[in-house]
Amino acid sequence: MPLLHPEASQRRYRGDYAAHAHEHAQLLFGLQGALELEIDGRAARVEPGVALIVPAGAAHGYQARRDALALVVDAPPQRALERVRLLALDARLTPDLGALLQGLAAAPRVLPRRALDLPLLAAAVEAALHEAWPTARLAALAAMSVPRLHARLLQHTGLTPQAWLRRRRLDRAQALLAAGLTLDAAALQVGYAGASALAFALRRERGVGARALRR
Numbered sequence: 224m225p226l227l228h229p230e231a232s233q234r235r236y237r238g239d240y241a242a243h244a245h246e247h248a249q250l251l252f253g254l255q256g257a258l259e260l261e262i263d264g265r266a267a268r269v270e271p272g273v274a275l276i277v278p279a280g281a282a283h284g285y286q287a288r289r290d291a292l293a294l295v296v297d298a299p300p301q302r303a304l305e306r307v308r309l310l311a312l313d314a315r316l317t318p319d320l321g322a323l324l325q326g327l328a329a330a331p332r333v334l335p336r337r338a339l340d341l342p343l344l345a346a347a348v349e350a351a352l353h354e355a356w357p358t359a360r361l362a363a364l365a366a367m368s369v370p371r372l373h374a375r376l377l378q379h380t381g382l383t384p385q386a387w388l389r390r391r392r393l394d395r396a397q398a399l400l401a402a403g404l405t406l407d408a409a410a411l412q413v414g415y416a417g418a419s420a421l422a423f424a425l426r427r428e429r430g431v432g433a434r435a436l437r438r
Contacts, residue, residue, distance in 0.1 A: 229298040236291045242284035247297050248304035249277040256291035259338055260284070262307050268338060269293060276308045339365055339375040345391070352392055352413045358384045393428055396421055 226247040236258055251258065253269040260267045260275065262283040269275045269291075277283050279300040298304060344365050348356060361384050362372040376384050392413040399409040406418035415421040425431055 226297055226299050229296055231294060231296045234293055234295050236285065236287040236293065237289065238287065240285045242282045244280055244282045245297075246279055246300075248279045248300050250296040250298065250304065251275045251277065252294040252296070254292040254294055256287060256289050257338075258291040258293060259286045259288075265307060267307070267309055272311060274310045276304050276306065276310070278305055278307060281307060339367070339372070339379060341379055348388065348391060349395070352395055353411065354414065356388050356414070361388070389424070389428065393424060396425065397429070397431075 233254065236256075242261070251260075251269050252274040253271045255271065258269040260269065260277075260283055262275075262277060263281050267275050344361065347364055348361070358369055358372065362369045365372050365375075367375065372384055376382060376387050380387055382390065392415070396409045396413045396415070399412060400406070404412075406421055410416070410418055410421040413421070415424065422432065
């Protein structure tokens with residue numbers, strides 16, 4: 224049966240969903256988490272405060288690496304829903320379905336957001352912890368600007384890029400010291416200038432000395 228009136232529901236997503244299409248248009252409004260989509264070959268990301276228009280007949284698949292919650296509005300095809308668009312919507316519109324649909328025309332467009340592949344970034348850094356990793360290098364590896372990487376890492380980990388890097392260096396250093404390596408040898412492997420620099424960082428960040436770790 225063709226859809227004659229808009230219908231709204233909250234839906235929770237997790238995992239991968241195969242591409243599909245339907246005869247009605249759809250508006251996805253992010254409420255919690257992030258939903259990564261591909262619509263007719265175009266990438267999009269839905270998260271709180273961002274809405275996505277999926278036109279009728281557009282093939283779309285999606286993925287949620289963690290739980291994502293969205294308000295999904297199924298609506299008959301109409302002029303406002305004929306093009307794929309990412310929009311910044313006022314969250315106050317969500318309880319009123321009519322206002323939500325009427326607000327589309329005035330909603331500003333959102334530039335597509337590149338997702339942060341944190342496991343890929345972590346693997347590259349872990350393989351070369353002894354090298355210098357300024358934030359600009361981390362951002363280039365993630366194919367992002369420095370401000371975007373800063374925002375994405377804060378969102379995913381609660382840490383700035385250099386705090387995230389420091390945590391990885393010290394995690395590896397603790398493991399190496401526990402395995403019996405000297406401070407000098409551990410410092411060389413994790414990118415600290417020397418034993419004293421690593422010992423200072425461990426005491427400041429972790430409240431523990433190298434001798435205690437080796438025990």
